[in-house]
Amino acid sequence: MSIKVGKYRHYKGNDYEVIGVATHSEDESELVVYRPMYGERGLWVRPLSMFNESVVVNGKSVPRFQFIEN
Secondary structure, three states: OOOOOEEEEEOOOOEEEEEEEEEOOOOOOEEEEEEEOOOOOOOEEEEHHHHOOEEEEOOEEEEOEEEEEO
16 A cells, blocks of 8 residues: 655644655554644654544544645
């Protein structure tokens, strides 16, 4: 599984920049490396499967992160 590098919007409204995908050294799971486009802009990681999943908001399934631009 892969992911586009670029700008994403979290379902709660904030924007994030995806840097790429890293591989965990112990279990080789894939982690999305990203940074918030607000505040201190520190680097964060989240399992790729979780980044790509949908969540239910007001009874409707929506992407956790929606790609918005390169």
